[in-house]
Amino acid sequence: MKATEIPERMSSRGRRLTRQRVLVAEALASAKRALSAQELYERIKTSHPTLGRATVYRALEAQVQDGMASRFERDGHVSAYIACDAEHHHHLVCTRCQRVLDLDETVVAPLLSSVGRRHEFQVDHAALDFYGLCRRCRRKRP
């Protein structure tokens, strides 16, 4: 997501546009990898020392609800967040370098329909996250 569209996206749902929420959104949008709430908190705190931890959690939750970010698990017990655009809601997460790749959505559509058919379940949306090693880390392999 481009930094310039953050304000409009944020206020489009009747949410108030606060300095803190913009900061969180910008920090996430400019991140090269998935970040935990704690990491975001610490990053922003260096330039805005009064920021509260709970505010970061609330801002992230709002972004997830509004489709500006998505959450998944890292290391089995920490939530990590990444900014997302409308097209890519599923991810390949490298468990070594933490890099997040977007899953080619054309793979997903047939899956949704086949799952729906087999289980007589009308799938509205899905959360698909794949964990493993990216190409780069696979080569280094210890």
Add this chain to the structure above:
Amino acid sequence: MKATEIPERMSSRGRRLTRQRVLVAEALASAKRALSAQELYERIKTSHPTLGRATVYRALEAQVQDGMASRFERDGHVSAYIACDAEHHHHLVCTRCQRVLDLDETVVAPLLSSVGRRHEFQVDHAALDFYGLCRRCRRKRP
């Protein structure tokens, strides 16, 4: 996994066969659904009050390492465990009645390999959750 094969599986890797580990393995094997460590602890504790919490975590970790159980995330923050032969790693969540159905795992394997191939990504595990309407709710009303 059948209860009778638990002891041999457990001692096959040089692990000691203790009463507590057998209890955890049996409780997990007889469970109809995925259970958290806490839930297992409470279940076993009713009949064996001296059982320690840490022991349950250690036993589950050992089972995961030995391929007798697998772990995945539930509700975003809680680890849940299931005996390995059972195939309930992914879910269909009904957004109306909140019922959770288990996804037929045979759908998943081909997906993992196709995703891996397309993105040159070595998939270790995945978190797949599908949201929509279950058969029952679908019949009632749109």
Add this chain to the structure above:
DNA sequence: GCTCTCATGAGATTGGGTCTCAACCTAGGG
């Protein structure tokens, strides 16, 4: 400006999970 709310910050609290360590018990050798 005014005011109505929603949002924030600081710290307390919750709760899953891990660590510590003395006591205990399994497995294997004699």
Add this chain to the structure above:
DNA sequence: CCCTAGGTTGAGACCCAATCTCATGAGAGC
């Protein structure tokens, strides 16, 4: 059958991510 070595246990302290509380602060419409 006994003995020993070393893995295992139980209890509680501890860790830390995440949530809750509530007085204070600040968007946004009027």
